[in-house]
Amino acid sequence: MLEPWAWRHKWWKKRVYFQLIERRHLAGAARLVATSETEGVNLKSFFPASNCAVLPLGIPEARGPDYEGARQSLGWKSSELILLFLSRIHPKKGLDLLIKGLASLRGIATSAGARLVVVGDGSDNYVQNLRRLAEEELGGVLPITWVGGVWDHRKWTYLQAADLMCLPSHSENFGLVILEALQVGTPVVTTDQTPWSELPGWGGGWIVRPGVEPLTEALAEFFSQPRWTAEQRTRLAADIQNWFSWKKVGPAYIQFYEDILHEARGR
Numbered sequence: 001m002l003e004p005w006a007w008r009h010k011w012w013k014k015r016v017y018f019q020l021i022e023r024r025h026l027a028g029a030a031r032l033v034a035t036s037e038t039e040g041v042n043l044k045s046f047f048p049a050s051n052c053a054v055l056p057l058g059i060p061e062a063r064g065p066d067y068e069g070a071r072q073s074l075g076w077k078s079s080e081l082i083l084l085f086l087s088r089i090h091p092k093k094g095l096d097l098l099i100k101g102l103a104s105l106r107g108i109a110t111s112a113g114a115r116l117v118v119v120g121d122g123s124d125n126y127v128q129n130l131r132r133l134a135e136e137e138l139g140g141v142l143p144i145t146w147v148g149g150v151w152d153h154r155k156w157t158y159l160q161a162a163d164l165m166c167l168p169s170h171s172e173n174f175g176l177v178i179l180e181a182l183q184v185g186t187p188v189v190t191t192d193q194t195p196w197s198e199l200p201g202w203g204g205g206w207i208v209r210p211g212v213e214p215l216t217e218a219l220a221e222f223f224s225q226p227r228w229t230a231e232q233r234t235r236l237a238a239d240i241q242n243w244f245s246w247k248k249v250g251p252a253y254i255q256f257y258e259d260i261l262h263e264a265r266g267r
Contacts, residue, residue: 002046003039005092005171005193026050031260035174036195042173053256057174058246063156065185065233070161081114081227083219084162084186086155086177087169089122094168094191094210095130101168101215103137105223110141112223119158121149160184164222169194170210182240185233189218204236 001007001014001022026032026043032052034040040054076082083102087093095118102109102116121127127146134144150158159165165181165188172178172194181188188205190196199205206221208214242248 003042003171003173009092030263031256033256038195039173055252055256056244056249057176057179058249059179059183059241059244060176061153061156063160063180063184064241065230065237066160067185067230067233070157073157074161076161079113081112081164081223082162083114083116083164083166084119084158084181085116085166086119086150086158086181087167089118089120089127089130091126092170093120094170094215096133097168097210097212097215098166099130099134099137100212101219102142104212104216105219106138106141108220108223114142114223116142116144117147117158117162118144119147119150119155156180156184159186162186163227164189164205166190167194168208168210168215179240179244183237183244185228185235185237187222187228187236189215189222202236202239203232204240 001018007014026047027050030051032043032047032050034043034052034054035057037054040052043052044050071078083098085093085095085098087095089095098116102114131146138144147158159177159181162181163186165178165186167175167178167188167190169175169191170193172190175190175194175196178188178190178194178196178199182199182202182204188196188199190199190205190207191210192207193210194207197207199207206218208218
């Protein structure tokens with residue numbers, strides 16, 4: 001709620017709730033925990049005197065690449081280039097930007113055999129508005145499949161089978177689905193409002209400003225490149241699992257709680 005975009009969105013409700021209830025909870029906490037440096041900075045802007053630790057999330061399940069098997073399971077044609085949006089469908093997530101960006105590239109995307117697969121759910125009114133937007137902008141030229149919410153183990157099949165995971169979000173404190181896509185070797189396009197600025201340096205995708213034009217440029221670059229090989233997916237997945245496995249991030253959590261216990265015993 002305290003991320004800049006979220007703080008501005010429906011601010012009249014959030015600020016009243018924050019001032020009356022939530023502020024004292026956070027101000028009185030012995031520790032605040034952020035999942036990224038960006039989130040930590042945003043929290044400190046509200047509570048400058050707080051003791052705020054930054055502890056990234058770790059890989060939630062031991063999953064790896066399975067591009068061919070996942071596509072066979074879903075019945076996707078080998079000729080299709082699948083762009084996947086897998087998230088809650090909410091204005092924050094930028095699905096409208098993705099639809100408009102693809103509309104700007106209809107000819108290129110169609111020639112590439114692209115299809116947008118939307119896995120997620122949200123308010124009925126907002127989802128219907130996006131469906132109408134897709135029909136108006138894409139005119140049925142570029143196919144879109146609306147799957148609905150899939151939040152159990154089946155989501156991994158979609159992440160493994162996609163050619164590009166798209167999350168053009170206006171705000172993410174961490175963006176766990178980005179980590180999930182990377183850990184199965186699927187490249188990602190997301191925004192600089194997520195804490196994944198190192199993504200291009202890892203060879204894992206694109207970081208853009210949240211807007212139609214920057215997203216369109218990244219998508220055009222994606223369409224101009226050859227489809228990722230199994231070797232590229234395996235290499236990306238291995239790097240991500242080395243950096244974000246619980247073997248790697250777990251000791252920081254253990255130290256965090258040991259420090260709290262040490263302080264409590266010293267009082």
